Amino acid sequence: MNNPRLVEGTTQRSYGSTSDSSFPSVGFSSSSHPELFALGESITTNIYTINSSLKQLDDTLKALGTKRDNQGIRDKVHVTQLSTNQIISQTTQDLHRLTAMIRGKDKQFKLQVEALRGRFKEAVNSYSSKQKQVADKMKFCLLPAEVARQDDEAQGSQPQSEEQLRQLHEQRLVQQDLEFIHGLQIERLQRVKQIEEDVLDVNEVMRELAAMVVEQEQSVNLIEDTVENAYERVEGGRESLEKAAAYQNKRRKKTLFLFVFAGGIFLIFSVLIYFTWQ
Known part of the structure; x- marks a missing residue:
């Protein structure tokens, strides 16, 4: 049977088994975690x-x-x-x-x-x-x-x-x-x-360990669903912004056209009034 070790540097234990091989490193940093x-x-x-x-x-x-x-x-x-x-x-x-x-x-x-x-x-x-x-x-x-x-x-x-x-x-x-x-x-x-x-009762222990694996997989699936939902919300927001920008540009063009049209009418009326008074 192999032996696990938690390592940060050189932490290592022998597990008293009949095999001299060591477990691969299994570790968490004591400083950051x-x-x-x-x-x-x-x-x-x-x-x-x-x-x-x-x-x-x-x-x-x-x-x-x-x-x-x-x-x-x-x-x-x-x-x-x-x-x-x-x-x-x-x-x-x-x-x-x-x-x-x-x-x-x-x-x-x-x-x-x-x-x-x-x-x-x-x-x-x-x-x-x-x-x-x-x-x-x-x-x-x-x-x-x-x-x-x-x-x-x-x-x-x-x-x-x-x-x-x-x-x-x-x-x-x-x-x-x-x-x-x-x-x-x-x-x-x-x-x-x-x-x-x-x-x-080794079966009870194995059932609990299996439940942990299932719970971990469910957690991963939940994270993936959350990321996917967030992506969809971002995409929806981006599309809404694009529509709003297009609407705003269209409105600006319409307003500019009205100003130009009104200016033209005003200029025509001004010319007519001028020649009438002459």
Whole structure:
């Protein structure tokens, strides 16, 4: 899994993944856009935390059913999942805020937020998948102490032949199944149930992220419609001005014609009066 970074200069983080490749730059300037930068940094940190929790769950998965398995490791899974689920919920809200904040800004901002959203979605999917793997394995793996107790019971019977050993082994398997089915291991099942309840509803997170994309597209369409309407209003205004100018020129020509005509009539009358008096 790759790792995002918010950059202004050389800010960079490693996300604790199995890959050494780094995420492409995803950044906002802290000087010109301080609020965007701070929110982006917070989201980046949360993605790092989610990937760290993923690594912890992976380590736990490898330990389950081995000599390293113990109740402390299993209890830690519950604590890790509670805190990480809260971080995922908060990050989803932060991404929603960030999407709203970049409305009306240029395409570069939208690409940066889209990159963050993609890294977050990738981290959440991997984390949720690992949660389910851990819950399933915990359900079917006994703790070493439980296995040792059953071994002690088997050794106490002192079998005398291979047939008895085989029968005893089969009895152990049947007893284990009966204990699991009938609730003789209620405490263990309750712990497993608690872990299963902590498993993130990844579909809900994906729905919220998809809604952000739709909302962003609607915002872009609204901006385009606004620009188009403004252009139409400008064109309409220009046409109105042209009509007004044409009307004004026509009126001026008409007025000038009337003045010339009136002057001509006045001149004719003046000449007639002059010759009449002569």
